[in-house]
Amino acid sequence: MVQAEGLTKYYGKRRGLEDLTLEIQPGEVFGYLGPNGAGKTTTIRLLLDVIRPTRGHVRVLGGGSREAAVRGRIGYLPGELALEGRERARDYLEFLGRVRGGVPRARVDALAERLNADLSVPMRKLSKGNKQKIGLIQAFMHEPELLILDEPTGGLDPLVQQEFLTMVREVRTAGRTVLMSSHVLAEVEHVSDRVGIVREGRLIAVENVAALREKAVRRIELHFDAPVPAEEFAGLPGVRDLRVTGAAVRCTIDGRPDALIKAAARHTVVHLVSAEPDLEEIFLTYYSDEERHDDRQESA
C-alpha cells in the first residue's frame, strides 16, 4: 500500500526527514509516532505528493498519489485543516462527495451521527474539535482503500476518540489500510498492528504491537485463601521482584505470565490484579537508548 525508499526531505538546510525506508501492507493499521518536529507531517506530505522529496522514492497504491486514479482511493486528514468557508459543513461534504464520484448522503449522515458532528453550521463557526470531525468524515466517507490520518485524535473528546478508534478497527476488518500519526502511543496502541517511531527526522524503530506487549513488564498481585510457600514462586521464568507475604504474592512479569499462573493454580486464588503493561515505558526507552547512542557517537 505504501513503499518508501530512502525518502529524504530538506527544507533548505533544515532537516525534515532523513532516509525513510518503510513498507505498509494491505489490511494493516500502522501507528506513526514521534514528538513535535520529528518529521511525521513531512512524511505524510511526501506520501501524498504535496511536497517533493530531496532524495528517495515513494509509491502509494502502486503509483504516485497525485495520479487521479490513485488519489481517489486515498482518504486524507491533514494535520492543519483549513475549513474557513461560509458554506455549511454539509454542502462542503456534498461537494467533495461529488468530486469523488458520488457518496451516499446516508453514509455521510451515519458518520456525522457517530462522531456527533453538526453539519448545519457554517464551517468558519465550527470549534477546533468539530472541524476535526468534518475532516474525519471527508477522509472516511468514500470508503478509501488507504487512510492517511495526521494526528486524527487531536481536539476530540474521549468519547468521540473511542468512536473514531472503532471506525479504524472496522476499516481494518474490511481489509483496508490505515496510517495514522500521533504523539502518544496510548492513543494508537489499541488499534495499531505495528508502530513506527520517528525522532529527529529518522525512523528509529518499527515494532509489532503484540510483540511489544509481550515484552512489556507488568505488575501482578495474587491473593490466596491461605499462606503459600515462597519457594514455589521463586525462580519461575519471567518472574522478578518477587515478594511473598502470607497469602499474597506480588511480582513483576517479564514477558508471558504462563509459569506464574500455573504455579498459582495449585492453590485457591481469591483475587488477581494485573496492571496493563505500560507500553509507554518501553516506548520511552527507545528515545533514551537513542540519546545514549548519540552521546557515545559524539564522545567517540
Ligand SMILES: Nc1ncnc2c1ncn2[C@@H]1O[C@H](COP(=O)(O)OP(=O)(O)OP(=O)(O)O)[C@@H](O)[C@H]1O
Ligand atoms: N515548510 C517548512 N519549512 C521549513 N522547515 C519545515 C517546514 N515544515 C517542517 N519543517 C521542519 O521539519 C521538521 C519536521 O517537521 P514535521 O512538521 O514533519 O514534524 P512533526 O513530527 O509532524 O511535528 P508535529 O508533531 O509538531 O506536527 C521540523 O524541524 C520542522 O521545523
